[in-house]
Amino acid sequence: MESEEEKVKGKITPHEALKILNGEGMNVTLEEATEILNFLKFIANAIVKKFLNENEENSSSQ
Template sequence: MENENVDVKGKITPEKALEMLKAEGLDLTVEQAKEILDFLRKLANIAVSKYLRKRV
């Protein structure tokens, strides 16, 4: 059974992010939650790339 909060690639869906953000008191749209997820993914990719460059 596929988890409805995670997409095929294992990423959190915008709907799940919206649910999590609303639990923290933020009132956003699904589109805003999607933009936040996109930003966080980019930030995570930058952090991982920087870490891996230091190790070489």
């Protein structure tokens, strides 16, 4: 039976990340794979917020 996390399309689960990372020769635990995913989500959200703020500032100054 799939978990709620696995039902969402386009999201990488910690188990998938573990498989990908181990396949690339990075021996990590499931806990480490989860932390890596959390960090990548944090970075992605920060970049998107920065981009949106820059676009908002540019459009308001025109």
